[in-house]
Amino acid sequence: MFTKVLVAEDYEIANQGIIKVLNEHIGIPCIEESKYCDDAYLKFRKAFNDQNTFQLLITDLSFREDHNIQTITSGEALIKNVRSIQTDIKVIVYSQEDRPDKINMLFEKLNINGYVCKGQHAIRELIECVQGVYEGKTVHPPELTNNPEASMMIQLDELDMILLEELSQGATKKEIRVKLKDLQISPNGESYIDKRVSKLFDDFKARNTPHLIAIVKDLGLL
Amino acid sequence: MFTKVLVAEDYEIANQGIIKVLNEHIGIPCIEESKYCDDAYLKFRKAFNDQNTFQLLITDLSFREDHNIQTITSGEALIKNVRSIQTDIKVIVYSQEDRPDKINMLFEKLNINGYVCKGQHAIRELIECVQGVYEGKTVHPPELTNNPEASMMIQLDELDMILLEELSQGATKKEIRVKLKDLQISPNGESYIDKRVSKLFDDFKARNTPHLIAIVKDLGLL
DNA sequence: CATCTCCATACAGATTTCTGTATGAGCGAA
DNA sequence: TTCGCTCATACAGAAATCTGTATGGAGATG
Numbered sequence: 001m002f003t004k005v006l007v008a009e010d011y012e013i014a015n016q017g018i019i020k021v022l023n024e025h026i027g028i029p030c031i032e033e034s035k036y037c038d039d040a041y042l043k044f045r046k047a048f049n050d051q052n053t054f055q056l057l058i059t060d061l062s063f064r065e066d067h068n069i070q071t072i073t074s075g076e077a078l079i080k081n082v083r084s085i086q087t088d089i090k091v092i093v094y095s096q097e098d099r100p101d102k103i104n105m106l107f108e109k110l111n112i113n114g115y116v117c118k119g120q121h122a123i124r125e126l127i128e129c130v131q132g133v134y135e136g137k138t139v140h141p142p143e144l145t146n147n148p149e150a151s152m153m154i155q156l157d158e159l160d161m162i163l164l165e166e167l168s169q170g171a172t173k174k175e176i177r178v179k180l181k182d183l184q185i186s187p188n189g190e191s192y193i194d195k196r197v198s199k200l201f202d203d204f205k206a207r208n209t210p211h212l213i214a215i216v217k218d219l220g221l222l
Numbered sequence: 223m224f225t226k227v228l229v230a231e232d233y234e235i236a237n238q239g240i241i242k243v244l245n246e247h248i249g250i251p252c253i254e255e256s257k258y259c260d261d262a263y264l265k266f267r268k269a270f271n272d273q274n275t276f277q278l279l280i281t282d283l284s285f286r287e288d289h290n291i292q293t294i295t296s297g298e299a300l301i302k303n304v305r306s307i308q309t310d311i312k313v314i315v316y317s318q319e320d321r322p323d324k325i326n327m328l329f330e331k332l333n334i335n336g337y338v339c340k341g342q343h344a345i346r347e348l349i350e351c352v353q354g355v356y357e358g359k360t361v362h363p364p365e366l367t368n369n370p371e372a373s374m375m376i377q378l379d380e381l382d383m384i385l386l387e388e389l390s391q392g393a394t395k396k397e398i399r400v401k402l403k404d405l406q407i408s409p410n411g412e413s414y415i416d417k418r419v420s421k422l423f424d425d426f427k428a429r430n431t432p433h434l435i436a437i438v439k440d441l442g443l444l
Numbered sequence: 445c446a447t448c449t450c451c452a453t454a455c456a457g458a459t460t461t462c463t464g465t466a467t468g469a470g471c472g473a474a
Numbered sequence: 475t476t477c478g479c480t481c482a483t484a485c486a487g488a489a490a491t492c493t494g495t496a497t498g499g500a501g502a503t504g
Contacts, residue, residue, distance in 0.1 A: 010341070011342065011344065012342060012343065012344045012345045013235075013239030013243065013348070014235050014239055014340075015239070016242050016345070017235030017238040017242070018235055020238050020239070021235065021238065035342055064341060064342060118233055118235065118236075119234070119286060120232050120233065120257055120288060122233065122234045122235045123235065123238070167432050168433065168435075168436035169429075169436070170428060170429030170430050170433025170436075172489090173490075174490085186452090187453090188452095189453040189454075190453085191452085191454060191455080192451085192454095194492075194493085195451095195453095198492075198493075201492090206392060207392030207393075208392050208460090209431070209432045209492095210389050210392065210432050210435045213390075213432045213439070214390035214391070214392075214435050214444070217436060217439035217440070218439070222436070394460065394461090395460075395461075396460085408482090409481080409483090410482095411482060411484075412484085413483060413484060414482050414483060414484095416463080417481095417482085419462090420462075420463075423462090430461080430462080430490090431461075431462095
């Protein structure tokens with residue numbers, strides 16, 4: 001089993017809970033914790049330089065801002081930074097996030113080894129995830145594998161995301177067109193934008209723009 | 223100090239973290255925990271019938287749904303139910319919620335004794351809160367008292383909330399007017415609705431309806 | 445090559461949004 | 475009582491949204 005693990009989680013109580021589980025249920029002897037990404041990165045770097053590396057990083061995704069100014073502000077950035085030093089470190093993300101596309105992105109783009117949803121069964125899931133990852137597996141959360149959700153099927157490309165983003169910021173279609181032209185993004189005819197937004201209405205069963213924005217906000221896509 | 227405490231929190235890791243703090247830092251001997259509101263209520267009721275009552279309830283606000291069907295589904299309902307049996311029980315809410323108006327509502331309408339924000343300083347805050355409540359104080363979260371936020375100053379009445387709700391569901395102003403008339407809610411002139419929505423634009427510095435919806439969704443008002 | 449389909453755009457019209465002005469009712473203060 | 479204020483409504487016009495149709499090009503298929 002792993003012997004040296006770093007836990008990056010800004011939320012103190014959860015931090016303590018994770019350590020308790022790793023310690024009491026799995027029997028990992030050396031667990032360090034960090035409430036800030038920067039601090040986690042420094043701890044990691046120091047261990048690496050001392051040739052006493054961590055074997056596993058367990059990290060949250062979002063870290064609240066406070067008075068301490070941080071250069072690394074998200075779990076994703078932390079993972080990238082840590083992996084840039086030690087490419088083979090195992091990474092488990094432990095987060096509230098439960099959108100399948102977001103979680104899949106973590107596996108595909110960041111090559112994380114495991115994911116655990118904060119929730120009712122987090123203890124069991126965390127134990128199974130750590131064991132699985134130790135055995136070299138990639139451990140997806142059970143909520144996800146059991147749930148091939150319909151909402152999942154909607155594939156949004158970059159243009160869709162830009163449109164949603166701009167609309168949610170109050171941009172009018174004309175302004176969006178200008179912006180797309182400025183950014184040299186190709187389909188930028190005003191009526192094509194209309195068509196795409198109409199398609200989004202269909203996809204999300206929205207009646208109009210405010211409704212659409214409400215839906216994607218609820219889904220956490222923005 | 224309190225000797226018998228009930229912790230209602232569906233999120234397992236946090237559950238363990240709270241218990242650890244109550245036990246190790248404050249030295250409370252008897253701590254029971256519950257991942258479901260119904261279960262928490264039953265534990266509470268049993269203790270009350272056995273004349274071995276809990277002195278303090280620490281509860282989250284939101285509980286995720288799962289296969290177990292619950293009659294009590296929110297921390298707020300749990301508090302009301304528990305208070306209906308034992309009016310003088312002390313209650314501390316421990317939640318992610320950080321909107322001042324929502325938290326103030328808890329103090330005003332539910333008469334909770336303390337509130338702790340999940341976050342970086344939750345351990346210290348929880349300890350201070352429990353001690354303060356034990357001494358008979360009402361303990362507001364420091365984030366709130368130090369932060370007389372601007373967003374706080376916006377007072378939304380029932381009509382505002384209905385308008386936001388309807389708009390977010392894609393209703394047009396005409397439909398909203400009809401709905402208001404049906405519900406026999408008094409100011410229901412179409413142009414007055416326009417005015418109120420325009421006022422919301424000003425309040426939230428929104429450029430148009432989609433923008434407004436995005437803002438209030440981000441603020442968690444809907 | 446002819447055809448079919450999809451993508452990108454243009455245009456047009458009906459509807460809705462947003463903003464401004466006007467009007468009266470109610471209410472407190474001078 | 476009369477002034478000033480806010481609330482509630484009506485109306486009106488410019489701008490934006492939403493929807494449908496039309497056109498041309500690119501790529502696939504037979």
